[in-house]
Amino acid sequence: MLSVGQPFPTFKKAAVVSLEKGKEFFDISSEDFVNEEGRWTVMFWWPKDFTFVCPTEIAEFNKNFGEFRDRSANLIGASTDSEFVHLAWRKNHDDLRDLKFPMLADTSKSLAEELGILEPNEKIAYRATFIIDPQGIIRWVSVYDLNVGRNVKEVIRVLDALQTDELCPCNWEKGKETLKV
Numbered sequence: 001m002l003s004v005g006q007p008f009p010t011f012k013k014a015a016v017v018s019l020e021k022g023k024e025f026f027d028i029s030s031e032d033f034v035n036e037e038g039r040w041t042v043m044f045w046w047p048k049d050f051t052f053v054c055p056t057e058i059a060e061f062n063k064n065f066g067e068f069r070d071r072s073a074n075l076i077g078a079s080t081d082s083e084f085v086h087l088a089w090r091k092n093h094d095d096l097r098d099l100k101f102p103m104l105a106d107t108s109k110s111l112a113e114e115l116g117i118l119e120p121n122e123k124i125a126y127r128a129t130f131i132i133d134p135q136g137i138i139r140w141v142s143v144y145d146l147n148v149g150r151n152v153k154e155v156i157r158v159l160d161a162l163q164t165d166e167l168c169p170c171n172w173e174k175g176k177e178t179l180k181v
Contacts, residue, residue: 001115001116001117001141001143002114002115002116002138002141003138003141004138004139004140004141005137005138006137006138007136007137007138008030008033008041008130008132008136008137008138009030009111009114009115010029010030011029011030011110011111011114012027012028012029012030013027013028013029013078013104013105013106013111014026014027014028014083014104014105015027015028015076015083015086015102015103015104015105016083016086016087016090016102016103016105017102019087019090019091019097024083024087025083025087026102028076028102028104030136032074033074033132033134033136034134034135034136035134036134037072037134038072038134039072039073039074039134040071040072040073040074040131040132040133040134040159040162040163041073041074041075041076041130041131041132042068042073042074042075042076042129042130042131042132042155042159043076043077043078043104043129043130043132044057044061044075044076044077044078044127044128044129044130044150044155045077045078045079045112045117045125045126045127045128045129046058046077046078046079046125046127047079047119047122047124047125047126047127047146048079048080048081048124049079049081049085049086049088049089050085050089053147053148053149054079055093055095055096056149057127057149057150057152058077058095058096058099058103059095059096060152061075061077061101061152062095062096062098062099062100062101063152064152064153064156065100065101067156068156068159071156071159071160071163073131073159074101075100075101076101076102076104077099077101077102077103077104078103078104078105078106078111078112078125079103079104079105079106079124079125080106080107080109080112080118080123080124080125081105081107082105082107083103083105083107085105086103086105090103106125109123112125115128115130117143119146124146126143126144126145126146127143127144127145127146127148127149127150128141128142128143128144129141129142129143129150129155131155131158131159131162133162139162140158140159140162142154142155142158157172157173157174160173160174164178166178166179167179167181
């Protein structure tokens with residue numbers, strides 16, 4: 001599995017960005033991660049569309065979209081399902097219709113495989129989260145078992161800590177003192 005300090009892999013994939021006819025799809029590439037504006041990227045993966053735990057996480061990330069935007073972070077959701085399955089799921093699930101972030105489709109499973117998050121039996125992505133800095137370097141990785149949903153507040157807390165570029169003690173939260181040595 002790729003880890004902290006490594007560059008995020010090069011890719012270009014289709015994503016669902018809208019329910020509006022003719023504007024549903026947009027290509028996203030790793031080139032978007034490297035920028036001079038200081039924008040970070042948070043990419044989170046779920047195993048399968050049309051399941052039970054996955055929409056609870058996606059909806060929670062969506063509820064917190066403003067928190068990521070306020071921290072100059074692009075939010076991208078991803079799975080190994082196709083963009084057409086993503087679109088159908090968004091149209092048919094109340095909590096997913098108004099998503100403010102793209103749903104990336106890794107139908108070839110090449111990106112999930114390169115990241116090292118492909119479950120070996122079903123060949124679906126684990127619940128993985130990557131925080132990528134403006135230089136395209138992975139700064140945090142978290143991987144959960146297929147049955148357990150992640151804590152979005154913890155992703156935000158870690159993003160806050162990374163963006164301080166200082167030493168942050170256990171349970172540190174934005175606004176608290178960092179360590180001075």
